[in-house]
Amino acid sequence: MEYAELRRRLVERLVREGIIKSRSVREAFLKVPRELFVPEDLRRAAYDDTPLPIGYGQTISAPHMVAIMVEELELEKGLRVLEIGTGSGYQAAIMAEITGPEGIVYTVERIPGLAEKARRNLEAAGYAGRVEVIVGDGSKGYPEAAPYDRIVVTAAAPSIPPPLVEQLKPGGILVAPVGDRYMQRLVKAVKKRDGSLDARSGVYCLFVPLIGEYGWPG
Ligand code: SAH
Numbered sequence: 001m002e003y004a005e006l007r008r009r010l011v012e013r014l015v016r017e018g019i020i021k022s023r024s025v026r027e028a029f030l031k032v033p034r035e036l037f038v039p040e041d042l043r044r045a046a047y048d049d050t051p052l053p054i055g056y057g058q059t060i061s062a063p064h065m066v067a068i069m070v071e072e073l074e075l076e077k078g079l080r081v082l083e084i085g086t087g088s089g090y091q092a093a094i095m096a097e098i099t100g101p102e103g104i105v106y107t108v109e110r111i112p113g114l115a116e117k118a119r120r121n122l123e124a125a126g127y128a129g130r131v132e133v134i135v136g137d138g139s140k141g142y143p144e145a146a147p148y149d150r151i152v153v154t155a156a157a158p159s160i161p162p163p164l165v166e167q168l169k170p171g172g173i174l175v176a177p178v179g180d181r182y183m184q185r186l187v188k189a190v191k192k193r194d195g196s197l198d199a200r201s202g203v204y205c206l207f208v209p210l211i212g213e214y215g216w217p218g
Pocket of ligand 1: 085088089091108110111114136137155208209210211212213
């Protein structure tokens with residue numbers, strides 16, 4: 001079966017399950033070719049709803065988990081987004097598709113080899129101009145391009161890194177898996193005018209660890 005057909009079936013299922021809710025997320029999932037973000041020998045599994053290994057002991061998140069995070073972010077055209085944990089670059093591409101040419105996605109990856117691969121994946125999928133991949137410790141955020149309308153962490157954090165709160169605009173939304181190494185809950189937080197966070201815990205999840213100054217020791 002062709003990738004486009006497999007993609008359509010996966011999206012239909014995520015819509016039916018109530019995981020994809022909005023039209024913009026649905027359209028982005030229908031458009032971004034996930035097969036270009038997984039290793040070549042795993043492409044036949046690109047549209048299984050499962051995480052896949054991408055090298056260096058890291059994984060591309062399962063499509064339903066990307067959908068949950070992106071729905072929680074309430075993305076719109078023109079927003080400035082910061083992602084911590086580029087991995088394959090797939091989620092960055094989904095977000096760039098939604099924020100459109102007027103928006104921008106900055107994504108930070110600590111493993112240089114993965115960042116380089118993600119750049120190539122994004123280029124191949126046509127998102128090179130809308131996504132900037134930065135190598136570094138994303139637990140410190142990326143102050144150079146702050147403030148952001150949205151911040152998403154795609155690695156498990158012991159708690160929400162304070163620099164990320166600082167770099168979020170008032171009214172901005174932050175989504176991050178928070179917990180211990182073996183189980184987390186997806187936290188959605190809105191930054192209030194006074195600079196504090198209004199946070200609530202959502203679904204249980206399992207992400208690879210955020211390693212860095214405000215994450216886990218490496
Ligand atoms: N969003 C990715 C999946 C990310 S997996 C995708 O769509 O494919 C989590 C990634 O976070 C891994 O690549 C890991 O190397 C990275 N990571 C872990 N700690 C980090 C840190 N402190 N700063 C930046 N990236 C980090």
